[in-house]
Amino acid sequence: MDDEVRELNLTIDLCLRIGEVLLSSGAGAADVTATMQSVAHHLGLRRPDTDVTFTGLSMSYQRSPEEPPIVLLRQVKQRDIDYDILTRVDHLVRDVLAGRLDLFLARSQMATIVSVPRSRRRWAITLGWGVMCAAVAFFLGGNVVVAGTAFLAAAAIDRLQLLMSRRRLPTFYLQVAGGFVATLFAVGVASTDLPADPSLVVTANIIMLLAGIGFMGAIQDALTGFYVTSGARIIEAMMATAGIIAGVSGGLSVGALFGVSVGRFDPGRMLDVEGLAIVVVGSAVAAAAFAFSSYAPRRSLAPIALIASGATAIHALVIAQDIGRTWAAGLAAFFVGLVAYAVAGRVRVPPLVVAVSAIVPLLPGLSIYRGLSLLADGGSGTSMGLLAMITAASVAIALASGVILGEYVAQPLKKEARRLEDRLAGPRLVGPLRAKGRPR
Structure with a gap:
């Protein structure tokens, strides 16, 4: 193997490794394709063929028509x-394109990036999930008992899922296991005389389980023309959500x-404008x-909290006007998509990190639990339960498409984004803004 072919293989392999990290971290297929094409172009490959699917990546390059193509x-x-890994790879890509790395x-x-130990202890991650669920329980109107139970349930779910994975x-x-455990904790609270609404425990933990589902990548792929990858991601999201529903319904059946009845949460309680401060702080x-x-760099936590609080305030005020969830x-x-790009640039993380984290408090855990409780009642509540499930799906789509639309508007407003080179890739949530080497 001559030196030119060896370097060509190493270049393609680097592009594939970069693409693997981006795709597995939730980046859209268009962003992955554009990033791989940009790195390949900078390293001397002109117009390689790149194919991105949900479970695999391929890149091929043919030096001349007389030679067979090299396909990896x-x-x-x-x-x-x-x-953290996503951010480091994003910085690596920018350094390559800037000529700082050969x-x-x-x-x-x-x-080194993919082999070094993670930046945080695993027990700290468990505590982080617990704090998240406790905060959700608080801004939904729960008291200390509800928040404490949600914290313990989240820690138990995280440890159980870690063991199962x-x-x-x-x-x-x-x-399924996560939803079942969350509901069992709620049933335990409901069986006591503690002054607590156990339905809030289930709702908070449903949001935790929804947070890891790649709704945004699925919608972005659908909007940018990668329908096969989008379909696969949507099916994955549906299966994960179905698992939550199965687990929660199983727990309700045990109750x-x-x-023991866990009860049904009244969604109007969290929309009281007088309690807006609690909602804003809790969502932050x-x-x-x-x-x-999710191992986001520490420098990004405060900006994410501020953006999430602003988004939640907008959400609560709009609902208070009876416009609809x-x-x-x-x-x-x-709003999140509009500001995430500028904020992400200042704290040196991909916009995907800011956007996904900031919309977590808005995930439709409330609608899913309300739908399940209505379906469990049977009779006239069945139709209302189905409507609540449809509302949950529409909210998830609205969150993903709203963020992407915000990015569409925000990126061209930046001076360095006046001439977007690749309209197919749409707003870039990760990777370089300018994509080079794409076939026209």
Whole structure:
């Protein structure tokens, strides 16, 4: 093998490794494609063919029509969310494109990034999930008992899912277990005389379980023309959500066997404008705790908290005007997308880290639990339960599409974004803004 072919193989392999980290971290297929194309172009590959699917990446390059193409494939492994690795890879890509790293230094740094121990202790991540659920319980109107129970349930869910994932169980079963454990904690509270609303415990933990689902990547892929990858991600999101529903309904059934009712949460309680301060502070803490649990760099936690608090305030005020939950979620997410790009640039993280974390408090855990409790009642509540489930789906779509629309508007407003080179990729949530080497 001559030196030119060897360097070509190393270049393609680097691009595939970068793409694997981005795709497994929730980046859209368009962003992954554009990033891989940009790195390849900078390292001397003109117009390589790149294919991105949900479970695999491929890149091929043909030096001349007389020679066979070189094709490399890489399987995308399922990873836990790690925004620290995503941020480091994003910085590596920018250094390569700026000429600060050559091929061999970039490969060395890439190997270091994916092999070094994670930046936080695992017990700290468990505490982070607990703080997140406790904060959600507070801004939904819960007291100290509810927040404490939600904290303990979140810690138990995280540890159980960690144990199950080490045994390579599919995500569906992890979600079933999470929903079941959350409901059992709520049933335990309901069986006592403690002054607490156990339904808030379930709702808070549902939001925790929803937080890791890649709704945004699925919608972004659908909007940018990567329909196969979008379809796969949507199916994954549906299976994960179905697991939550199955687990919660199973827990409710156990409670019914013992004559214990968890109850149904009244969604109007969290929309009281007089309690807006609690909602804003609680959502800020929840978003920052999620970012912390996802290994986001510490410098990004405070900005994420501020953006989440602003988005939640918009959401609550819009709902107070009887406009509807879906439009309220969409407008709040649009605000997140609008400011995430500028804020992410200042704290040196990909906009994806800021956007996903900031919309966590707005995830439709309330609608899912309300729908399940209505379906469990049967009779006339069945139709209302189905409507609540449809509302949950529409809220999830509104959140993802609202963030992406905000990015569409925000990026061209930046001076360095006046001439977007690749309209197919749409707003860039990760990777370089300017994509080079794309075939026209």
